[in-house]
Amino acid sequence: MKVRDTYTCPLELTHDIIRGKWKPIILWQLGKGAASLSALQNDIEGIGQKMLLQHLGELQTFGMVQKELQEGYPLKVEYSLTDKGRRMLSIISAMQEIGIELMKEDGKEEFLKNKGLI
DSSP states (O other): OOOSOOOSSHHHHHHHHOOOOSSSHHHHHHHHOOOOOHHHHHHTOOOOOOHHHHHHHHHHHTTSEEEEEEEEOOOOOEEEEEHHHHHHHHHHHHHHHHHHHHHHHHTTTHHHHHHHHO
C-alpha cells in the first residue's frame, strides 16, 4: 500500500494502516510474541503466503512490524511488533473485546470457548 500525501483527518491514516481482513489479525498474532512466516501462516487460518507477505511488508512500511534475520543455517526470519505496533495493538485489543461482546450477544459462546477467548 502506498502512503498517501494528504489525509482529511488522522483517523484516516490509522484506518489505512490496519485496513483489510488480515492486518488486525497479523498484529494480534504478533502481539503474542515474535513469529516466523510459517508460524504466522499456521496461526492465521485461511491466509495464503503471498497475502501474508504483502501485508507484513505494508505493516513494515508503516513501522508497525519489524523483520529480523537470525544467523545460521537454515536462515531464520522472525517478525515482531515495533513500539508503534504495540501501541496499535491496544486498538486491536479493544476491537477484539467488542467482537467478543457482540459474539456473546449473538449466542456464539461455544465458538469463543473453543478458540480460548472466554
